[in-house]
Amino acid sequence: MDRDEEQTRAPTGDQDEQRLHASSFGAAAVAYAEHRPDYAPAAVRWALDAAPGPRVLDLGAGTGKLTAGAVALGADVVAVEPDAVMLTELRRALPAVRALRGSAESIPMPDASVDAVLAGNALHWFDMALAGPEIARVLAPGGVLAGLWNVLDDREDWVAELARAGGSAVVGPRDTPAAWRAETARAHLPRTGGPARFGAPEQAGFRHGQRRTADSLLATLATRAGVLVMPRQEREATLGRLRDLLLTRPETARGEFTLPMLTCVLRVRRL
Structure with a gap:
């Protein structure tokens, strides 16, 4: 059994939970647009520097955080997003960008129409048994698939303490650098066999940060899928x-601070 078969044969309960988490963001689309960070420009540049041309698809584009970063680098970007409310926020923020309703498993674009497919904090939501052939179909030969994730830099003591206090609902399996490297080294990419082959994956991390206060950091954490699906009382208790932790740490108790992050990139080329 290959990696993709293992992923698609997960127990039904796990699949149901995955779908619940993946569909949770629309209810928080406005907060997501306001509070989620952008992506380190150096990371977006590295994701695209091996692409054979400027045509970029931002897949699972959400409210356009990564779309905006690719546009700023001069890419010709099309955004595709399955959630209508998230798509509305994207179109409001980036009216000049072509934005389409669609999913990774059914991409509304022609064959070989893009030089790169990007996914910002989204690649792990895709059903690669279906999305892999679709991504290969829309990518031109030599095109690049890259997933980007903003992760908490838990090498800082207070960030590590925050991660421990939040638990798995707040800090998931890809949300710190070491966990991200381990998780993405073996997952979230199309299978390498079949008519469209992909080369060896590459990983890289780029320093990033977001200016926050205690309140705005809590607002950011509240847009994470694990928190969005919590029962109200549990969510309120967690936040x-x-x-309480943020108001007792000297780094975060008073005014603005920088939340240390990395933008981590998993990149693979279509052969």
């Missing part, structure tokens, strides 16, 4: 516990 209250994190607020």
